[in-house]
Amino acid sequence: MKLRFLISLSPVALLVTSAWGAVSVQSPINGTVVGTSVNFTATSSTTCSKGVASMGVYIDNVLKYVGNGSGLNTNLILSPGSHHTVVEEWDSCGGATYTPIDVTVTTQTGVWMVSPANNSTVGPSVNYIATATTSACSKGVASMGIYINNKLTYVANGASLNTTLALGPGTVNTVVEEWDFCGGASYKPITVTVPNQTGVWVKSPMNNATTGTPVNFVATASTSTCSKGVASMGVYVNNQLNYVVNGASLNTDLTLTPGTYNTVVEEWDFCGGASFTPVKVTVGGNSFFNLQASGGWTGYGELPPAYNICTSCGPGITWSLAQGIKSPSITGNASQFNIGGTTPYADVLWTNPLIGDFSSQGMPDHNHTIIPNLHNFTYDLYFFGSNLELSQVLEFDINQYFNNMGFTWGNQCRIAGGHVWDVWDNINSKWVSTGLPCNPISNSWNHLTLQMQRTGDNHLLFHSIGLNGITTVIDRYDTPFSVPGWYGITVNYQMDGNYKQSPYVISVDKFSFTYW
Secondary structure (H helix, E strand, O other): OOOOOOOOOOOOEEEEEEEOEEEEEOOOOOOOOEEOOOEEEEEEEEEEOOOEEOOOEEEEEEEEEEEEEEEEEEEEEOOEEEEEEEEEEEEEEOOEEEEEEEEEEEEOOEEEEOOOOEEEEEOOEEEEEEEEEEEOOOOEEEEEEEEEEEEEEEEEEEEEEEEEEEEEEEEEEEEEEEOOOOOOOEEEEEEEOOOOOOOOEEEOOOOOEEEEEOEEEEEEEOOOOOOOEEEEEEEOOEEEEEEEOOOEEEEEEEOOOOOOEEEEEEEEEEOOOOEEEEEEEOOOOOOOOOOOOOOOOOOEEEOOOOOOOOOOOOHHOEEEEEEEEEEOOOOOOOEEEEOOOOOOOOOEEEEEEEEEEEOOOOOOOOOOOOHHHEEEEEEEEEEEEOOHHOOOOEEEEEEEOOOEEEEEEEEEEEEEOOEEEEEEEEEOOOOEEEEEOOOOOOOOEEEEEEEEEEEOOOEEEEEEEEEEEEEEEEEEEEEOEEEOOOOEEEEEEEEEEEOOOOOOEEEEEEEEEEEE
16 A cells, blocks of 8 residues: 655644555654553544544554544553554555554653643643653652642652643643652642633543543533533433533533434533534444343352352352342343352352353354454443442453453452452462442442553553443453363353351343454
């Protein structure tokens, strides 16, 4: 393929165009020095009538990340030194364009800002993206924080942060600081100007993006015409109001079937005024719905210390499944998963083969043409427990097997175990803490959404966890393990017993799985 290059030396983007389209990279800036966690943000366009299919990031000629749609925003960990990176788009007509970006990763002490730029003009909703390194402390960076006008407003554990803060109109002095494990610190002052204006700023989804379901809507709003401020915000889907929340910010998941939607995020102020931002979004993929009521579920016991699965484990671990439950239920067709027994810390694993070998959904994939071409997965359900503190852990997994490779996107909410989300290390067979709090609510329906991906070079990407309307991007990569001779996609749900093996019941409803 022959390309025609047009190089723009703008400080905010390096643009490469072709007969098929263009890739505009906002972050990182070509030729800059960055920390080890590098934020890649880019958009793309194409003359292909079917649009942009996906985008990816190459690091030193190795594909490290792939995402559907015409927008890309992800963090990648790079080793110290110089790296040649490429952000590429692939359209639905077979064309592709790319933009090369060279960066140098440093190990020196410092805070490295991606966004916002110093002395820039921003909206009232400001996305702070930064990484930090230290050469003075062998233990590394402990945490990072943001000061707004000398007040500490936000803190994140680790050597990177990515958050959105609402700022009032005027000139705002902010400082992004890192603290290491040895008591040292460094910081970067950032001054921004927030104009006094009315508007709705939508962070997610990006306009013209392709996404799975549910769709995460994140937005903030301000008004300059009403001294009383913004009263509420809402989301319209194809001219129908689907969601409303009080206040000047919005973060919710909406379940949409595959197709293209014209959505509008709107704010209403206390004086009767309003403003809005239209967002066009395409929902891709296919879905299984109400899996909690489906056949195909098999339960296994797991007894400590080895936790090998067993189909009959005596009195040490007991379990049962009841389907068609009317109450508690959202749909009137919930399922209840029960755990009991006499052995402390014993577990119950429930699994359902959806596609491929032993498919419960009528998709056996005998020719092995479906499973190797699936890269994106959304696991979505509601769960209810009268006393969730009796649960040591609740675990939610996606598994993909093909070409002698196994991919397990394991996600567990440690409840009695510490109220933290962990993800599964496939190679070392252990749980890794994300540091993300997990606080489901007893006697209430809790909504969980997991978005996972298999990258183009066959790595696992733990993209995001959403619980009760708050979605957090993780973007942790992992490597598959060896599983000879198995072709399939399964979903798991697991309940772990506590130190007394207290019996408890979890109701599950509206369990869907989306794949593409």
